[in-house]
Amino acid sequence: MAGQLILRRADFFASSAQAVAVADRYPQNVFAEHTHDFCELVLVWRGNGLHVLNDRPYRITRGDLFYIRAEDKHSYASVNDLVLQNVIYCPDRLRLNVDWGENIPGFLDTRANPHWRLGSNGMTQVRPVITQLEQESKKDCPHAFELSELLFAQLVLTLKRYRYATDGPAASGPEALLDKLITTLAGSLNRSFVLEKFCEQEQCSERALRQQFRAQTGMTVNHYLRQLRICHAQYLLQHTEMMVSEVAMQCGFEDSNYFSVVFNREIGMTPVQWRHRSRHAA
Structure with a gap:
């Protein structure tokens, strides 16, 4: 190039x-x-x-x-x-x-x-x-x-x-709780994730885990998961022929219109515009 x-x-x-x-x-x-x-x-x-x-x-x-x-x-x-x-x-x-x-x-x-x-x-x-x-x-x-x-x-x-691997199990142990959360988030791209349920399952404080996550990553849990989903959507838009509604479902958005709003807010263009630009650049 x-x-x-x-x-x-x-x-x-x-x-x-x-x-x-x-x-x-x-x-x-x-x-x-x-x-x-x-x-x-x-x-x-x-x-x-x-x-x-x-x-x-x-x-x-x-x-x-x-x-x-x-x-x-x-x-x-x-x-x-x-x-x-x-x-x-x-x-x-x-x-x-x-x-x-x-x-x-x-x-x-x-x-x-x-x-x-x-x-x-x-x-x-x-x-x-x-x-x-x-x-x-x-x-x-x-x-x-x-x-x-x-x-x-x-x-x-x-x-x-x-x-x-990002889609594999994280290490076990109390010191690895944050690692397990990050891995669970990576495995929740196409379905809902509720931090409260995760904390109940792991028997840990939701407030403390939120604070620990933000201190280590600089993001809230919801922001990080949203960014993971948008990154996955970008990959699917560029490398597959899925319709925008299908991409939305694969990335955990039940409403394709809401997906387009979030994508536009995060990326600065609609999913269709981004697909066209990324493929033209490639």
């Missing part, structure tokens, strides 16, 4: 021998669509934003994990106190005898799912690994490069152990 922004290795790695580095985003601001000549792992720590990956929108927040290939195009928009870390790597520079393809989705199979989630326990486990990796990646010496790659191997294996 003419004029496509490409992020280059030379701007992010200490030397041509370095295989892994960490690029902090504290916070991550709006960033135009781009590709890279390296790959990256993206882990969201706090806040929220819109991540558009290969033309598919994802409403992201705490615990979202992405495996980005060099040729993938992505951008960030509508950010709100979004804090994330990019662990960037060059596949051709990796020297350890590790089955990277088995542990990094998309490393070999382009059809692999790029979007996962990480629960509270997993985030606790990977944080110190990334911190140490970041410290080593700032040093321009062979020993630091080797140690960085060892830490990267530890990181990808830890992520594999603790990650779960």
